[in-house]
Amino acid sequence: MSKKRVTSFDVAKRAGVSRSVVSAVLNDTPGIGVGADTREAVLEAIRELNYHVDAGARSMKTGRSMTLAAYGDTRHPLFTRLLEGMQRECELSGYHILLCSPRPRGNAGGRAELLELYHQRKIDGIVTLDHTSYQGEEWASSVSAARVPYVSVEGYAEVPDVHSVLADYSGSVETAMNYLMREGTVQQPGPVYAEVYHALDPDNWAERNRREAYTNWCTSRGMEPVIIRLEEHGDAWAHCLQQLTVGSGQPHAPLLVNWSSAIPDLYRAAHKLGLRIGEDVRIMAADNTIQGDRLSLPSLSCVEIPYVSMGEEAVRCLLAQMSGGNGNKAGQAGKIWLPAVLRAGESA
Numbered sequence: 001m002s003k004k005r006v007t008s009f010d011v012a013k014r015a016g017v018s019r020s021v022v023s024a025v026l027n028d029t030p031g032i033g034v035g036a037d038t039r040e041a042v043l044e045a046i047r048e049l050n051y052h053v054d055a056g057a058r059s060m061k062t063g064r065s066m067t068l069a070a071y072g073d074t075r076h077p078l079f080t081r082l083l084e085g086m087q088r089e090c091e092l093s094g095y096h097i098l099l100c101s102p103r104p105r106g107n108a109g110g111r112a113e114l115l116e117l118y119h120q121r122k123i124d125g126i127v128t129l130d131h132t133s134y135q136g137e138e139w140a141s142s143v144s145a146a147r148v149p150y151v152s153v154e155g156y157a158e159v160p161d162v163h164s165v166l167a168d169y170s171g172s173v174e175t176a177m178n179y180l181m182r183e184g185t186v187q188q189p190g191p192v193y194a195e196v197y198h199a200l201d202p203d204n205w206a207e208r209n210r211r212e213a214y215t216n217w218c219t220s221r222g223m224e225p226v227i228i229r230l231e232e233h234g235d236a237w238a239h240c241l242q243q244l245t246v247g248s249g250q251p252h253a254p255l256l257v258n259w260s261s262a263i264p265d266l267y268r269a270a271h272k273l274g275l276r277i278g279e280d281v282r283i284m285a286a287d288n289t290i291q292g293d294r295l296s297l298p299s300l301s302c303v304e305i306p307y308v309s310m311g312e313e314a315v316r317c318l319l320a321q322m323s324g325g326n327g328n329k330a331g332q333a334g335k336i337w338l339p340a341v342l343r344a345g346e347s348a
Helices: 009-014 018-026 037-050 056-063 077-093 105-120 139-145 171-179 205-220 237-243 260-270 307-322
Strands: 069-071 097-098 125-129 150-153 166-167 192-197 227-231 255-256 283-285 299-306 335-340 341-343
Touching: 009 018, 009 069, 018 037, 018 255, 037 283, 069 077, 069 105, 077 097, 077 125, 097 105, 097 139, 105 125, 125 307, 139 283, 150 307, 166 307, 171 205, 171 227, 171 255, 171 283, 171 299, 171 341, 192 260, 205 227, 227 237, 255 260, 307 335
Parallel strands: 069 097, 069 125, 125 150, 150 166, 166 335, 192 227, 192 255, 255 283, 283 299
Antiparallel strands: 299 341
């Protein structure tokens, strides 16, 4: 015969209080004051009886599962950092995270399953890590129709009625340029911008913002913008580095690269040309995609997109939506913009 399950009634009886007081202690219910001695008596009864909250019963009572879904490629390091931030914020709010990844049949199928989980009350909200060019109309319409609390990290930047947590890519370039041309460094020639692109996705709002920020920074200081475009994993870095030399005996122009994922190829090209990183040529990345500041030698100077903080903000935005708010702090409706973080290294 199975042992009888301990209930909150048993805890209340052992502590000599009402069940509402036990509930207030367990849930930190606002507006119900519980004295320190009473709280300790309830906690002691919980320990003695080995009481555990019935998650199913709580879900039926509150209508919440206390679980949020995180959707993204679990093999991608950026998703791992996003999860770190989500976990931090979820721990503060008593939430758990359900991991979901794209299925072989494509993103649409995996996302549809998230909506089913919401309708079944197995999750309370959804966070997706999307490509910066992502703005799927069908998914946005489905989320809106289901009235599910939802936040896209990096997606829907140009779609005003979808909640997004986004990086300030314009600000990241300004931070990088100011660091490259800081006091004490050679001020001329001005920095060159190397834009690495994917063959299948040559342009998106993030790259446009970075390019425009670079051009505006240069023109506002009377410098000629110089933009070099290279396909990812191409072999044109040697030619790019040779273009940075402005004359015999003159220093190389500083080089700002949009992604740190291009740094290994760039470093190899510099080595073959006999260039010392940080001395003969100063290099910086405007997006620390692969945490190049830790993996490169000399260590890479870069500005890092704050995916951990973006995970924290995404959870806060979801909770705000659940509480009846719009999850927005300031600016464009439903958009939260976070600044990049400067990581000073030896390369610049």
